[in-house]
Each structure stands twice: as C-alpha cells, then as structure tokens.
Amino acid sequence: MPCSDVLPATRVVIADDHALLRAGLSVIANAAQAFQVVGHAEGPCSLEALLGARPCDLLLVDLHMPQEEQPDGLAMLARIRRLHPMLRIIVFTADDDAEQIDLAFNYGIDGFVHKTSAASELLDAMQSVVAGRRFLCQATRVRLAQRLPPDTSPLDALTACEADVLRLLREGLSLTRIAEMRKRTVATVSHQKISAMRRLGVAGDAELFALLARLQRH
Numbered sequence: 001m002p003c004s005d006v007l008p009a010t011r012v013v014i015a016d017d018h019a020l021l022r023a024g025l026s027v028i029a030n031a032a033q034a035f036q037v038v039g040h041a042e043g044p045c046s047l048e049a050l051l052g053a054r055p056c057d058l059l060l061v062d063l064h065m066p067q068e069e070q071p072d073g074l075a076m077l078a079r080i081r082r083l084h085p086m087l088r089i090i091v092f093t094a095d096d097d098a099e100q101i102d103l104a105f106n107y108g109i110d111g112f113v114h115k116t117s118a119a120s121e122l123l124d125a126m127q128s129v130v131a132g133r134r135f136l137c138q139a140t141r142v143r144l145a146q147r148l149p150p151d152t153s154p155l156d157a158l159t160a161c162e163a164d165v166l167r168l169l170r171e172g173l174s175l176t177r178i179a180e181m182r183k184r185t186v187a188t189v190s191h192q193k194i195s196a197m198r199r200l201g202v203a204g205d206a207e208l209f210a211l212l213a214r215l216q217r218h
Contacts, residue, residue: 009036010130013054015047015061016092025060025092028119035126044076051084058088058130063095063104074103081108088129092122096140102204111135112206133172136209144210162196165189170212 012035014025022040029035039054041047043065051059059080063073080087090111091104101112110129113122117137128135158166168178175193179186202208 010034010057010126011036011038011055012058012060013037013039013041013047013050013056015041015059015065017042017062017065028122029126032123048080048083051080051087056087058090058126060090060092062093063091063100064093074107077104077107077109090125090129090135096143098144098204098206101140101206105205112140113137114139128172132174132177134174134209136206140206141210141213144207158196158199162192162199165192166196166212169193
C-alpha cells in the first residue's frame with residue numbers, strides 16, 4: 001500500500017461546565033482537519049477521569065468550572081500538569097486578571113484565550129501550542145499592555161544575551177528550546193529572562209508577552 005503523508009489529527013479534550021459552549025468548541029475544532037475532539041468534561045473530576053482513560057494531545061479548559069473536591073482551578077492545572085506532563089493545555093476563560101494568567105503560565109499552561117476571542121484566534125492558539133509555541137490572545141495582550149507604564153524601557157536597555165532570549169521567546173520558543181539552541185543551561189536562560197523582566201519593569205509572563213507584542217509593532 002502507498003504511504004500516506006496525512007498526519008494524524010491532534011486529539012482534543014474540551015472541559016467547560018456549559019454544554020452549549022462545549023458543543024460550539026467541538027464544532028470549531030472538528031471543522032479543522034488537524035484536530036479531532038475525543039471527549040468532553042463538565043468538571044475537574046470528570047476531566048481527570050477522562051484524561052486517565054483516553055489518549056489526548058491538547059486540552060481546552062476553563063479555570064472556573066464547579067470545583068467539586070478541587071480547591072481551585074489553579075490546583076486543578078497543577079495536578080493535570082503533574083499527571084500528564086506532555087499534554088498541551090490552553091486555558092479558555094472569561095477571566096483576564098493578570099495575576100491569574102501569570103499563575104496559570106507558571107503552572108505550565110501553553111496558551112491563554114479569552115472567551116471574547118474569535119474562532120479563528122482559538123484555532124491559531126491550538127496550532128501554535130501543538131507546534132510548541134506559547135500563545136496569548138490579542139485582546140488579553142492589549143489589556144495587559146494598557147497596564148504597563150508608557151515609559152517602559154526598550155529592549156536596547158538589555159544586555160545582548162537578555163535581548164536575544166526575549167527575541168526568541170517572542171517567536172514562541174520555550175526556555176528549554178532556547179537553551180538547546182544557544183548551548184546554555186535552562187537555569188542560565190531562565191536567569192537571563194528574569195533579569196530582563198526586572199530591567200523592563202514587568203511583573204510576570206503575561207505582562208512580558210504583552211510588552212513584547214507592543215514592541216514588535218514599533
């Protein structure tokens with residue numbers, strides 16, 4: 001038989017407590033040939049059971065589902081990341097609190113999409129995180145950029161190594177990938193990122209992504 005060049009679809013699980021939203025997200029994802037929705041969950045416990053029983057590559061999850069035994073959505077993310085380290089995770093929620101977004105990225109999510117985003121942007125997010133890049137939706141980047149002081153230091157205030165790390169982060173590369181490319185340790189690259197953030201006066205990853213997006217337009 002001739003070999004097929006068609007790659008297998010990315011298996012997607014959708015977790016949200018609103019059935020209508022789950023159905024809409026399924027239609028969006030299944031319409032793209034690259035994705036196949038393989039399961040739905042309406043709460044943290046049903047989500048954990050589903051992830052344990054069914055292979056999945058990508059999770060779309062709301063942080064604010066009924067929590068059942070779970071203390072909060074961030075604790076749910078931490079547990080999922082610990083149990084499924086290779087799973088790509090996109091938080092899809094109406095919350096745009098900068099601290100919550102930063103904490104979610106610290107717990108290991110790959111993308112954040114606000115529920116006001118267009119379907120095309122959600123698909124962009126799914127494609128980006130599957131390719132190994134982080135994603136923050138445009139609406140949230142704009143809101144976070146508005147929180148930054150107008151005189152935020154430009155990238156030329158950084159050392160060459162710090163600017164290089166931020167440039168690669170802006171392109172969507174992970175710290176691990178940057179370390180491999182630049183033949184440094186992950187700890188060194190992480191220190192350069194943190195040092196750059198201090199110089200730029202940003203408090204977390206969400207504000208950093210917003211700043212990099214703003215600087216890219218100039």
